[in-house]
Amino acid sequence: MSDPASNTGLFGVHGMALELRSQRMGLIASNIANAATPNYKARDIDFNTALNARIKGASQDQATAAAVQYRVPVMPSLDGNTVEMGNEQVAFSQNAVGYASTLAFLSDDVGEVKRAIKGE
Secondary structure, three states, X not given: OOOHHHOOOOOHHHHHHHHHHHHHHHHHHHHHHOOOOOOOOOEEEOHHHHHXXXXXXXXXXXXXXXXXEEOOOOOOOOOOOOOOHHXXXXXXXXXXXXXXXXXXXXXXXXXXXXXXXXXX
């Protein structure tokens, strides 16, 4: 039986991570956009859970669906909204740093492929 991690495509785990970080960024942005929407429930993706599912062969949608969690507010609002702007900003910032790091790894990988094609 083959190792699922060995079948991760041209960009390997970094490509998967970038897709997941992009989806997480969208979900956090949605939370921020709905900060004033009554009864809106803030959600996030457990990145490690989603990435492990992808490595084990789950599709992007399956991995994301399995890793989406509702945030538990520290101070619930009276209108039922669970978005806490400070938490969302921290999560967005952390994810942005992870996204940039993953993109840098991918950029290096692309550079290596270009050099190999050119015979350098």
